[in-house]
Amino acid sequence: xxxxxxxxxxxxxxxxxxxxxxxxxxxxxxxxxxxxxxxxxxxxxxxxxxxxxxxxxxxxxxxxxxxxxxxxxxxxxxxxxxxxxxxxxxxxxxxxxxxxxxxxxxxxxxxxxxxxxxxxxxxx
Ligand code: AMP
Ligand code: ZN
Numbered sequence: 001x002x003x004x005x006x007x008x009x010x011x012x013x014x015x016x017x018x019x020x021x022x023x024x025x026x027x028x029x030x031x032x033x034x035x036x037x038x039x040x041x042x043x044x045x046x047x048x049x050x051x052x053x054x055x056x057x058x059x060x061x062x063x064x065x066x067x068x069x070x071x072x073x074x075x076x077x078x079x080x081x082x083x084x085x086x087x088x089x090x091x092x093x094x095x096x097x098x099x100x101x102x103x104x105x106x107x108x109x110x111x112x113x114x115x116x117x118x119x120x121x122x123x124x
Contacts, residue, residue, distance in 0.1 A: 002047045007108035011045050021072060025064055028072055028113075037116030038076045038092065042068050048109040051096045069094050069113045078115025091115065 001008040009015040011027055020040060021028035031039040042065050048054060054062060073079045073092040080091040092115030097104040 002108070005047060005106075005108050007043050007106055007110065008047050011043065020075070021068065025061060026068060028068065031112070036093075036114045038073070038078045038114065040072055040076065040113045042072070042111040042113060044109055049107045050104065050109060051098045054109070065111045066094070069111060072113055073115050076115065 001012060006015060010017045010029065017027075017029035019027060019029045021042070025046070026042055026044055028040050028042045031041055044061055044065065046061070048058065069092070070079060073090075078090055078092045080088070082088045092113055095112040095114065096102075096109075097112070
């Protein structure tokens, strides 16, 4: 845990969050400033600053983060679905911001899951 890291503090329960998932490796909670009707962050419990700091040692963790995204989207009502006629509906965006030019504000790795009607028309 990094002392001055806001997401480490959320992981430790020192700062409140609207938690929607908690397992051995990851938590997920609602973004405090949502860019779309559904906007959650998937956060590893381990402090890793950015995607660029990930190595081969983090392959399984990153895979877990990616696989959790559609599950949470489904749970929150923005899952991707194809009906019996073949018509596709729903869906969500997944996003890692990395570094200043990538728009990263919190330097603890997190995956944005952004859903609802046309979330790509939002600010991100
Ligand atoms: P990024 O720009 O990719 O670093 O995204 C950081 C995200 O964290 C932003 O969307 C913020 O709204 C969100 N955020 C910052 N502080 C909190 C908090 N205490 N609880 C929930 N979300 C937060
Ligand atoms: Zn941290």
